[in-house]
Structure formats: structure tokens, C-alpha cells
Amino acid sequence: MKKITMLVYLLGASALVSQSAMASGLKVRGGATNNDYSTDFSPAASTGNPYAKSTFSGTAFGATWLIDDSMYIDYAMSSGSGTRDSKLTNGTTFSTNLTRTDNAIVFGNTSVGTSGTATNVYFGWKTGETKMDAPSAAIVLNPTSRNFSTSGFIFGGGVGIPAAGGSLGLSLGMGLMSGKYDTVSTTTTVKNAADMALGFSLGIGYSYPFTPNFGIAADYKYNSYNYVFDSGLTTEWSLNEKLSTTGVSLWAKF
Known part of the structure; x- marks a missing residue:
């Protein structure tokens, strides 16, 4: 049965509503992130892997083309890798x-x-993509890797408030996302598609200009969303994914 599920994710608000972005030109940014990521399956028997979590560092880059004093196009990319700690239904x-x-x-x-x-x-x-490597054959009988990807439309708004010589940014938005979860073994690949998820976004960030063309920004991002899958082979199951990110970046305007 197809369902509408709720999605909560966070966008870095400081890059979108910072006062420093109020003139035409190109603005670029890059920095480091610290991330906490987890997946929780229900019912756990549908995957044999009810819970997994990971803490990892990463990088984030972006560019904003300021078309004029009000319109802009922004691209953001982040990536990271680390160790994934998992627990099976049998306690392993x-x-x-x-x-x-x-x-x-x-x-x-x-x-x-x-x-x-x-x-x-x-x-x-x-878009978002998580790739999880397979465990060794000594741990499970049929080791499998897992790939989870999402994509969809986002829209919303925000406000940037002058604060301590910089700008405090807050954002609120919605998204309409779809998801795919693939389980890959040495002999076969099982593909599952999730229902569309209507969600909300919240964000907070602070941007401080050292000069009119150079500054620093910090933000906190929290993502938590639940997708419902109907594989056709098992009963309907859901995946709850959470990702929280703290980031610091430098920006420059040209």
C-alpha cells in the first residue's frame, strides 16, 4: 500500500540568507563537517539489520551565482566517509x-x-546517496552491500537577521522526495522503491564577513526521515534515516 510519509531535513541557511549575498557576482565556499548518521529498520526481520550508526568527518563545497541584487542560483555538495557500526537481529x-x-x-x-x-x-x-559496504563472510552467511539513494524537489524560505556584525540565518521549507534501497550480493541485486515523502526542513547558521568579500560561516543541519518500502517479496517495511551535521566554512565573493 502506497503511503505519504513525513520527511524532516535541514538546509544550511547561512549561505542562502546572508547579508553578504546581496549584490551581483559569484560567491564560493568550502569547509569541513562533522556528521552523525544512523539507519533504523522496521520491522527488523525484513532486512536482518535493524540498526546501524556512524560518526564521520567530511567536506562541503558550494557556489552561489548572484544574478542581481535579489535573484540567485546556489549549488551545494557535501561528502564524507567513516566506519559504520551495525547490529543484526541475532545480536551480532x-x-x-x-x-x-x-x-x-x-x-x-x-x-x-x-x-x-x-x-x-x-x-x-x-539528492542524497549512502553506500554501505558488505561485512565479511565470517560475520554473515551471505555478505551484502547496501545502497540508499533519495532525490526530489525542495522549496521554502528563510530570514537573515543582523547579529554581532554578521548574519544569523533561519530557514523553513518542504520537500517531495523519492527513495531507492538496493541490497547487492555476489549473486543478485534486490531493488526496493520507496513511496514519495512530503517533508519539512529547518535550519540555522551564522555568517560573519571579515571583509565585504571574505568571511566565515557555521551551521548545524539535522536530517530525519522515514520511507516506506514494498518489495513484493516481504511485508511492507520502513527505513528511518537520521543525519546531523555541524559545519564550518570560509566564503569568498568575486
Whole structure:
């Protein structure tokens, strides 16, 4: 049975509503991230792998083309890898490798009031992919790797408030996402498609300009969403994925 599920994810608001983005030109950014990632399956018997978690470092890069004083196009990319700690239904625990990649492109419009407060609206496209390596044959009888990918439309708005010489950014949005979960073994690949997920986004970030053309930004991102899968081979099952990211980056405007 197809269902609409709820998605909660976070966008870095500081890059979208920072006061430093209120003129035409190109703005680029790059930095480091620290990430906490987990997946939780229900019912656990559908996959034999009810829970897995990982903490890993990563990098984030982006570019904003400021078309004029209000319109912009923004591209953001982040990636990271680390150790994935898993637990099977029989209580067995093991560690494998995990990699995560996210991409997003948005089109937006920003306006600045007389008080210096900036408001922003945007829409765009977002993708995410998590690759989880297979455990050794000594741990499970048929080792499998798992790939989980999502994609869909995002839209929303935000506000940038002058604070301590910089800008504090907050955002609220929605997304309409789809998901695919592939289990790959040496003999076969089982592919599962998730229902569309209607979700909401929340975000917070701070941007500080050292000069009009160079500065630093920090943000916190939290992602939590639940997808329902109907494989046709087992009963309906769901995957709850959570990703929280703390990031610091430098930006420059040309």
C-alpha cells in the first residue's frame, strides 16, 4: 500500500540568507563537517539489520551565482566517509565502511528591509546517496552491500537577521522526495522503491564577513526521515534515516 510519509531535513541557511549575498557576482565556499548518521529498520526481520550508526568527518563545497541584487542560483555538495557500526537481529555487531554524498541546486530570491533583515524564498532539487559496504563472510552467511539513494524537489524560505556584525540565518521549507534501497550480493541485486515523502526542513547558521568579500560561516543541519518500502517479496517495511551535521566554512565573493 502506497503511503505519504513525513520527511524532516535541514538546509544550511547561512549561505542562502546572508547579508553578504546581496549584490551581483559569484560567491564560493568550502569547509569541513562533522556528521552523525544512523539507519533504523522496521520491522527488523525484513532486512536482518535493524540498526546501524556512524560518526564521520567530511567536506562541503558550494557556489552561489548572484544574478542581481535579489535573484540567485546556489549549488551545494557535501561528502564524507567513516566506519559504520551495525547490529543484526541475532545480536551480532560488526563494523564496515560507509560513504555519504549530498547535492542540491536551488533558485531563489532575496530582499533586504530597511532594518537590514533579509528574507529569502527558494526552490530546487536535492539528492542524497549512502553506500554501505558488505561485512565479511565470517560475520554473515551471505555478505551484502547496501545502497540508499533519495532525490526530489525542495522549496521554502528563510530570514537573515543582523547579529554581532554578521548574519544569523533561519530557514523553513518542504520537500517531495523519492527513495531507492538496493541490497547487492555476489549473486543478485534486490531493488526496493520507496513511496514519495512530503517533508519539512529547518535550519540555522551564522555568517560573519571579515571583509565585504571574505568571511566565515557555521551551521548545524539535522536530517530525519522515514520511507516506506514494498518489495513484493516481504511485508511492507520502513527505513528511518537520521543525519546531523555541524559545519564550518570560509566564503569568498568575486
